[in-house]
Each structure stands twice: as C-alpha cells, then as structure tokens.
Amino acid sequence: MPEKLFIHADLGDGTILLAGQLIVDDKAGRFKYAKAYINHPQSFALDPINLPLNGEIHVKHRTRDTPAMFGVLIDAGPDEWGRRWLTKTRQPPPVTQVEFLLAASGEGVGALHFTPNIDDPVRPPPERPFENLVHLQHIADDIEAGNEVDRALEPFFFHGSGIGGARPKSLIEHDGREWIAKFNRDSDLVDMCRVELASMRMAREAGIEVPDVDLTETGRGPVLLVERFDQSPDEQHHLVSVASLINKFDITEIDESTMSYPGLTQLGKRIGHLTSDLGTDVFRRMLLNVAIGNTDDHLRNHAFMKRASASDYSFSPGYDIVPQLSLQGSHAIAIGPFGSTPTADNIQAAAQRMGVADESAHEIGGAVLEVTTNWRDYMTDAGLGADDLAQLERCFAMRDIVERWHSKAARASGV
Secondary structure, X not given: OOEEEEEEEEOOOOOEEEEEEEEEOOOEEEEEEOHHHHOOOOOOOOEOOOEOOXXXXXXXXXXXXXXXXXXXXXXXXXXXXXXXXXXXXXXXXXXXXXXXXXXXXXXXXXXXXXXOOOOOOOOOOOOOEHHXXXXXXXXXXXXXXXXXXXXXXXXXXXXXOOOOOOOOEEEEEEOOEEEEEEEOOOOOOOOHHHHHXXXXXXXXXXXXXXXXXXXXXXXXXXXXXXXXXXXXXOEEOEEEEHHHHOOOOOOOOOOOOOOEHHHHHHHHHHHOOOOOOHHXXXXXXXXXXXXXXXXXXXHHHOEEEEOOOOOOOEEOOOOOOOOOOOOOOOOOOEOEOOEOOOOHHHHHHHHHHOOOOHHHHHHHHHHHHHHHOOHHHHHHHOOOOHHHHHHHHHHHOOHHHHHHHHHHHHHHHOO
C-alpha cells in the first residue's frame, strides 16, 4: 500500500506552512507542492534542482541504489545514530523511510517538518534542560553498548540528520541557545570531543565560518557543544546537502565533475546568485581538510543553506571538521581533476578550476598553514595529552602536502 507524507516548511518567521505531499509506492516517490505554498510570497524551492517550485508532480523512481525519496527529505531525517535510537525506543520500530521521517519530524537540521495527515499539527520541540546532560550521556552509552534504554527519555535525544554524522548526540538548551551535544564513544582512540573542539577553533582562525563550539565537563567525561547554525533568534533556516542536490545516494565511484571541491563551486553557481567569494570559501575549506587529515569530507558534510532572511542559497557554515584517524589517504571526494589524493599539482589545478586567483590562493594557504603549524597547541589547550597527540601526528602529517604546494605556487607566481 502506498505511504503518504505531508511536508511542512518553516518560512523563517515562525510561520509553518504546508509545502506539499509525498506519496511513495514500490516503484517511485511522487511529490507535489501545495498550491497555497507556491503562491505564498515567502515560499522557496525545497531543492532548487530536483524540486523546482512549480505545480508539476515530481517523480523519484526507485532503483537498486536509489530510494523512492528525494534527498532533501532524507537530509531532514535521522542519521545512523538517530535510526538506532528510534529503533530502540519506538514500538513498533520504524522501518521505511517515511516512518523514520515521521518519527524524527523536526529533529533534523533545517526547516522541514512531517505529518502523516494533512490536518495534523506540527508538534513543538520538547524542552531539553541542560541539567539532563549527565543522564543523557549514560543513555547514550547504553545505546552504544546495545543495552535496553528508558523510552521515557526519547524526547531528549537528537535523532540527528542525514546531513550529520553517526556519533551519539542530543539537543540541549544552554544560555538561551540551542546546541547539539556530542558524546564520546568507548571505542574512540582519542577524546574526539576535544579533538573536534580544537579542530573547529582552528577552522575559525583560518577564516572558515563555523558555528560556536564549547566543551562542558561532567562526571562521565567531556561533552562537545555545537551551536545549531540552522537556527537564529526567531528564525529557522533551510538546508540541503550536496549529496541530495546531485542525486548521489550509493556512491561507489567518484564522478570528478560533480563529486569534487571544484564541483561544489559549480553547483553553488547553479542554485543561487552567489558571490565570487564562493570559490575562495570552498578552496579554504578544502585546504584545511587536507592539512588536518579530515578525509571524511563526503557529500553530506557539505551543504547549501537558504537563510530565512535571504532569497537565495549560500554555502553553509562548516561542520564535522575533524581529523580522521582511521581514514588516512584519499579523500571522500576529489580534490581536483587528478582525483581524491591530495598533491601539490592537484591543489593548484583545483584552485584554477574554482577561479581562485594565484595571489588569493597563496594568501589562503598562508592562513591555513599558520594556524595548523600550531595544531599541538590547539589540541593541548582543548585538554588532550601526549598520547593523543602521538595518535594525531599522522593526520597532521598531511599538512606537509599543503606546504609543498604553497612553496611551489609561490615560486611559480613570484608571490
């Protein structure tokens, strides 16, 4: 039997409007915008490429590798962690994509909400006081260990987002702001909360826009707090991942024309009146990811955001910027035209394809190198010890590649 899902969009000023309906059967998913939404002066395309704002029926065929579901909806749904949590706490547990979206409605990033019936109200988020943090850590540990959990605590957990990662997390209200609280795992080789704190600080110092981060200590260990960048006072912003925009679900081979850092720049130019700074923003983020060994830079770790006060999409702030101890070598997407392995020639070719002038590229490289040369200080300031630094050495060894490119480019251009 076909499944039905009604999609509601927060227009940014607190107004939540029915955006459209999705019907999914064993062959395809079919989405159509609501007429009132199309005619509303503040409406926007949920996906400017795959779901343009019009009165047509948009079809997503089911294949072996592709679900009958538009990616922007998956972005607003639960990630791996959220699915594990929902499977543990819901009876019966959700099974289909539609069931997971309904179970996690409003808990992902972005401005979308889901209901099973057209007249059902969008449920408001529950209060999540900061005082529950230690108890939530304990429950997260139980989920990681496969133990039974207290289902009464289900409203406190962040089901995650298809845009985010698989680490255990929760939503917390703190100092009048909304934060994603990330927890460590027993299997972590190093204290990843502290590593991500230091990495995000380095990203900001290198000139990358990132959300505010903080660390709080509890009796069960540290918790990383990352402010939700999809929210601002009285506004909700809409996000769509790069994976969804280019329709990549099961990725087995890199298509360098789209699945690359230069591809991100070209994609941004397609979906909005973005400024000429986009190429430099993407290049800066790419260089930092290379320098710190963040090879898990896959397509769902990059997104475009339509801010509530804007009419067009822009490159979202950086998130999940963290060295990958177990994934050294090639990156998840291509650096440039020579593939996913970072080399001096590949970095230079990427800068050219992104339209980054030599002088600007050299300046960005200098900023990234200046910050990352002090990576041990950043990690130590975050509370990491000598054993942790020894583990991280191999990640930051990739910084030498950026330095070789920077020196070679300087000689070639006479900068």
